[in-house]
Amino acid sequence: MAARGTAQCTAATPSAEGKPPVQIAGDLDERMRVQLFSGVARRYHEMRQLILRHALISDAVLALLVAVVSTPWLTTTHLGVGSWLLQACLLVPLAWRRRYPVGVFAALCAVALIQWLAGIVLVADLSLLVALSTVATYRPRRTALIAAAVLEIGAVMASVRWSLAGSWLRSLVFLSGLIAAALLLGVSLRARRALVASLTERAERLEWERDQQAMIAAAAERTRIAREMHDVIGHQLAVIVSLAEGANAKLMTDPPRAAAAIASVADVGRQALGEARGLLGVLRADGTSDFLEPQPGLARLPDLVIKARTTGLHATLVCTGDTAGLPADIELAVYRIAQEAITNTLKHAIDPETVAIRVTVGDTGIDMAVTDDGRPPSGPASSRGPRPDRRAAARPAPAAAGGHGLTGMRERARACGGSVTAGRESGGWAVRAHLPRAVR
Secondary structure (H helix, E strand, O other), rough: HHHHHHHHOOOOOOOOHHHOOOOOOHHHHHHHHHHHHHHHHHHHHHHHHOOOOOOOOHHHHHHHHHHHHHHHHHHHOOOOOHHHHHHHHHHHHHHOOOOHHHHHHHHHHHHHHHHHHOOOOOOOHHHHHHHHHHHEEEEEEEHHHHHHHHHHHHHHHHHHHOOOOHHHHHHHHHHHHHHHHHHHHHHHHHHHHHHHHHHHHHHHHHHHHHHHHHHHHHHHHHHHHHHHHHHHOOOOOOOOHHHHHHHHHHHHOOOHHHHHHHHHHHHHHHHHHHHHEEEEEEEEOOOOOOOOOOOOOHHHHHHHHHHHHHOEOOOOOOEEEEOOOOOOOOHHHHHHHHHHHHHHHHHHHHHEEEEEEEEEEOEEEEEEEEEOOOOOOOOOOOOOOOOOOOOOOOOOOOOOOOOOOHHHHHHHHHOOOEEEEEEEEEOOOEEEEEEEOOOO
């Protein structure tokens, strides 16, 4: 490995402090709004369902209250049985006022017309105001205005005939005020129902969006973890397989080198276990892990080269340019692309002798290349990876295995706004990548 490359690839390893701060204020506000709207919507829904389930009973209770208010007038005036019958006809339909608002209103108007023709004054006429308010609450505004106009005509007729306030004009003003109040009450109740319905719809939409965002975040995290696990475990296992095959080949002819290879297998295995624990530690329920460590970056490239050399490859690294200030995601992408390229060399190349990593950091971006001199496999049973001893007997051909290494490299580069190309060059294989200095 070139001395210059080692010296210049000692950029600060990305740490937790180097990552952009997590913006949680907006998420908290959004959660509070969701909880508030959900609570209002839930209480309104529960109350509405309770009333709707017992609509007949609740409306009958209202009719009973109106009867309690209007009955003393009948008991003191002694108007006869007909007045009691008319009062009953004015009160009983109120039990169905919400189920049939317009029908109940029309029935009460018909009874009130009979009452006017009979010349009987009843306090139970309050039921007409209740019916008008119900029409304004549950029916369109045009229907409510028509009902109010009909009731106003009745007020004119009653004022002219009875003059309850001393004169027909005063009576008309008084009755018109009651009609306007009933109409406005119904309109306001309708507006409140519309507001609560909109809050309910918004709460449901926010909950749905929150669930969708959680699903998207979970899918993205699964993809990230799968990519990291592929890069970490795939590379380490490729190194372990190469070391084990080399140790097996040298076991009889050179026991000391075989023992050294076996010791390297143990070291690589422990390192792979530590990296896997650190990666999977974020999945713990309490969100803590004793194995968390910073993600690898340019400063870890020399370690990657040293590990490749233990497999028998002549690995070199040249890193030029100013690496200060590179984002952690960019450094991680450079490291993982180099790691995956070396893994592909170990797994798929035939008789590779050298692998070279070159990283050039410029003002506009980072250009990197990982090249080897291995021949491509001729078939599924071709032997792969470096041979620690060229004089050793041919190794058993491992089974061919498909992978997603090149796809993973391209996805990782694309996530940072870069690109990756791979292909045959000068009798070997080359992986080239271009990454921006900042994540796009």
